[in-house]
Amino acid sequence: SRAASLLPQLLLRRRPASAGAFALLARPASSASGGLPPLTTEIHPGIKRGAFSQLTDADVSAFEAIVGGDHVIKDADEVLSYNIDWLRICRGQGQLVLRPKTTEEVSAIVRHCNKRRLAVVPQGGNTGLVGGSVPLFDEIVISTSRMNSLLSIDPVSGVLVAEAGCVLEQLDREAASQGLMMPLDLGAKGSCQIGGNLATNAGGLRLLRYGSLRGTTLGLEAVLPTGQVLDCLTTLRKDNTGYDIKQLLIGSEGTLGIITKAAILCPARPKSVQLAFLGLDSFQAVLDTYRLARRSLGEILSAFEFIDSESMRAVKQNLGLSCPLGEHSFYVLAETSGSNETHDREKLDGFIESVMSMDGCATDGTVAQDAGQFAHLWSLRERIVESLLVDGYEYKYDVSLPLADIYRLVEHMRTRLDGRVIRTAGYGHLGDGNLHLNFTTPKFDAKVLELIEPHVFDWVRDRRGSVSAEHGLGLKKSQYIRHSKADFAVRVMAEVKRLLDPNGIMNPYKVLPDE
């Protein structure tokens, strides 16, 4: 059918810039006005500039000699966009942006900076959500945007090798031309870069199915804070020769070096994508349905998202979207991606039948029959953020919890904030144990924020959850690292940081708390 043949394309189109990782944090009201965000140093007056050198004309000349004058940006207006993050909640005071083209240029720049003790910030697509990719003080921005060559794709092994500045969506298109797909998919795919994806260990919408970048990244090249090039750019699936040093770079958020190239293992592109939408009356039913989905859909399950009634109400009331099912406490989107449409459809039908016949599971459900329904059902999940903003001010959290605790946190906070907020809404990637927890008030309310933080982080800590499921720590959450990591583990991290970055020049003030 026409609809069916559209589905693979829709899989790519149905996720606008507001979706995925970006669905977790709304653009704050201050940015809607279009004015400049305040300087980050004004918001965080406690953070003091490190003992770094000041940039001199001689430094600038040295950089011009390395990358060429055209790629040294000094103009304040031009530099500004590199100082402000995507959410427009951070503004740094960087004065210089360097746009190297090669690993050798990055190496020469960093070597110079390390010798001169000049602090730097690596920057990819600048789509991070925790203030990790922009300067705080006068750190030099090293942009990977010009390092955007696809180096190779092997259709037999499925291995793609690319420079760090390649945009994720572009790589996915190249992979598609070989019957492959990138193993990760984010709302920011149109501007995020693979180097930044790796530096932040981006999760995204396909993690449930294709696993984390720690498994799908085969090789990596990076410039360490001393300027030395760490070449681990293998394309081999199996290589047990020594410690896997590249894993330190993955998820280090640019604090241990600048990733310059990567080799990624790409799965085969699905030929069929199916979507079921279910109504359920308890969170236990959501968990039971997930277990059933894992068993009956097994190898083709590609997403399992849940939405609570408060979130659904926001989408209906605030955006006027219609829900094809009646009132339920919870809704689930279960997506399959496979290589055979007939088989996938049969599996999905079988899954739905079991769910419907299982006591206390789903009580209502529908399957997308065409591309329009497919897109509409996904919009009920993807437009939640937007709908919540209509309430006024939004307080947003992105946590991982053991599955059994996920919705308890929502209920606990709902009780705690009773009468003080318009709504407490919970939804997210159930398959990943990743909850998006949101509260709304007509306008910013410091008292509400005080009731939320650090209480919500403490609650997550007490259940061994993660205070940052997929966004990283950056500047904004680094003081909460001990909520999710043991003291001693943080000490080991700090020792690794000192080992690789003795002068502390690489993306300072980020990830690790100030000691």
Added chain:
Amino acid sequence: SRAASLLPQLLLRRRPASAGAFALLARPASSASGGLPPLTTEIHPGIKRGAFSQLTDADVSAFEAIVGGDHVIKDADEVLSYNIDWLRICRGQGQLVLRPKTTEEVSAIVRHCNKRRLAVVPQGGNTGLVGGSVPLFDEIVISTSRMNSLLSIDPVSGVLVAEAGCVLEQLDREAASQGLMMPLDLGAKGSCQIGGNLATNAGGLRLLRYGSLRGTTLGLEAVLPTGQVLDCLTTLRKDNTGYDIKQLLIGSEGTLGIITKAAILCPARPKSVQLAFLGLDSFQAVLDTYRLARRSLGEILSAFEFIDSESMRAVKQNLGLSCPLGEHSFYVLAETSGSNETHDREKLDGFIESVMSMDGCATDGTVAQDAGQFAHLWSLRERIVESLLVDGYEYKYDVSLPLADIYRLVEHMRTRLDGRVIRTAGYGHLGDGNLHLNFTTPKFDAKVLELIEPHVFDWVRDRRGSVSAEHGLGLKKSQYIRHSKADFAVRVMAEVKRLLDPNGIMNPYKVLPDE
């Protein structure tokens, strides 16, 4: 059908102790005699004992106070089995074995050893193939065998948490009771321990489908060489709070610490397993068939093994096994594991039809119709090692190479050794780029060995391959680390080692070359 219902069980049974990782190295003739292998120090006289303390009675008393007298093994006969590796090619001179029950006991032991500068060797199931799990001199063996409690399995999230000494097969059985499976499968599963699997980043037969332990290990607890406990035992799929320190332990072969607990993400157990056996007339056809398998079998492909004609001849001539296909240059075993037998069978049939109709691809093929055929077809692959031993002496290599180079190495070596060997046989996990390369002579021939080593390692290095695809470096391959890793990467590894193990007590003489 009865056969079909047997298949899931067969998946577990069809891999005897000789298969998988163990298929790569034969028990040397010397061990067949049943005598003791020579001391490793006699074979490697160049390796000098480190500046460690000598064990004293006071040390033994301290250990007895920690683990209890019953779990301090001093009797020379009893200690002997801990000194000899599975292949019986290494024999150490350890005098003491400690069998702690808890992380706290391991921590107390290691703390004492670090203070006293006593060298230790962590030992799990002692099934390693590169001499990494036994002492060389008088290192104290710390066995994890008594730390064998399964701590939890969550049927919804699929997360299993276990102590390091749990045997892989036992864990897989426990997982099966919840509709899950362990994401790795090895020939040694009946005795290898999950802690050792992680310490060596074991690959095995399911890697093609379920990915590496770097992706499926969610959490880990380990005792570092200072005795401090690194608690990264999260069960979360997503947790981006700081550097992923646990990855350093995975694949460190016990040189950076002793893994004590692990949290593993288990996939759903397949309900159907299918097997196709194909004859092909060129290695290019093998590669083309693999590409086709990735595309048409996609999500259900669980193994793709190739066998060359020389290997097949050995199985037929030396073991009298029959091959259901005629003479071909290559044979392929393509296995599927899925959740729906009808669908899987249809996919497999479709794949075979495309392969047969594609010019220059497979020219002959069959599909296992019952459990007997299934087992017989697998035996043609799994009994190659055994069949080669019948020739006399076997020289065995386990390398990773870019797919295009895999069989070039076999052809190259066949030419190089022409007239000097009985046969040059190549087979392995094509899907993982993992070649098992074997040569046979009537008896050990030093001249042949000289023609092979280091030439074969150099050839692999020149193509950016890995000199150890899945076995690790241990004692036997540590001097070849620079063949697969850049100098600077090895230096960083050495620095990490010094950082975590300042006294060098943790499994000395292994992985990193002596500087």
